[in-house]
Amino acid sequence: MLLFTAVPTQASKGKTQTPELAYAQFLSEKIGQNRYFQIVNIGHKNAPVLIIGKGHKEIVNSKTCFRNCKVYAFSGGQIRKMKTFKNYGGRLISLKEKNRQYYLCNGGSDYSSFYTIKKGKVITHEYFNCHSAKGADRTNQSVFKKEGKIIKNLGYLKASKYEKRRDSYKTVESAVHFVKNTDSNRQHITK
Numbered sequence: 001m002l003l004f005t006a007v008p009t010q011a012s013k014g015k016t017q018t019p020e021l022a023y024a025q026f027l028s029e030k031i032g033q034n035r036y037f038q039i040v041n042i043g044h045k046n047a048p049v050l051i052i053g054k055g056h057k058e059i060v061n062s063k064t065c066f067r068n069c070k071v072y073a074f075s076g077g078q079i080r081k082m083k084t085f086k087n088y089g090g091r092l093i094s095l096k097e098k099n100r101q102y103y104l105c106n107g108g109s110d111y112s113s114f115y116t117i118k119k120g121k122v123i124t125h126e127y128f129n130c131h132s133a134k135g136a137d138r139t140n141q142s143v144f145k146k147e148g149k150i151i152k153n154l155g156y157l158k159a160s161k162y163e164k165r166r167d168s169y170k171t172v173e174s175a176v177h178f179v180k181n182t183d184s185n186r187q188h189i190t191k
Contacts, residue, residue: 019074023050024186026072026079036064036178039189040095042102043117049073051093051104053178054084058092063177065092067106073117083122083148085115093176096169103169104176111141112166121147127154129162 020039027037027050036053043049050073053066067090071082085093085104096105096114103114103125110129115122128141142154142162157165179185 017077018190019048019050020190022074022077022079023048023072024190026050027181027186028183031181033181035181036066037181037185038176038178040102040104040176042095042104042115043073044119046100046102047073047117049082049117050079051085051176051178057178060092060175063175064179065175066178067092069093069104071104071115071117071122073120075120080120082117094171095173095176097172098169102172105169107166110162114169127157127162127165129159130156131159131162 023037023039031037031052036057038051038053039048040051041048049071051069051071053064054068054070055066058065058067069085071085072079073082074080085106090108091106094105096103098114101116103116105112105114107113107127110131112127114125117123122145124145126141126143126145128138130138130142139155140150140153142157142165143150144152144154154165179188
């Protein structure tokens with residue numbers, strides 16, 4: 001099962017199509033003006049990807065933030081729709097870094113999910129604090145996934161191991177600030 005869709009973009013005559021130019025064109029042609037977007041560097045080798053806010057918007061410190069977003073990556077001259085980054089918890093989407101790779105992050109006090117793209121594939125690192133799992137099997141909740149399939153199971157994480165793994169990602173942006181899909185904001189991303 002494929003988790004992305006290719007969306008063709010047309011390169012301007014005489015111009016090399018950069019991800020930012022492709023995203024600006026895509027936003028102008030395919031996304032409504034009442035939607036909110038941002039460009040974040042979570043793609044392969046921290047390439048820029050386009051995220052579109054989804055669901056209820058929240059205003060925090062005069063910034064528009066979301067808990068969910070659609071994700072688009074530019075590859076091979078096309079914009080590809082990737083797996084949606086859904087509301088995995090009570091926190092706003094933030095940006096984290098580990099080993100020079102950037103991730104979208106969401107979660108709650110006992111659950112954290114980190115989302116990135118490597119070589120056109122969605123990779124998630126999902127951690128669950130098993131301190132309250134008495135009598136329940138939570139061994140399959142702390143996992144690494146590639147395109148939704150478990151590639152590594154971390155097993156049961158007691159609180160200290162959960163916190164160590166969660167805290168190994170450093171905060172780059174505590175809440176990603178989304179901007180409205182206006183001509184001015186689209187022009188700003190291409191500078």
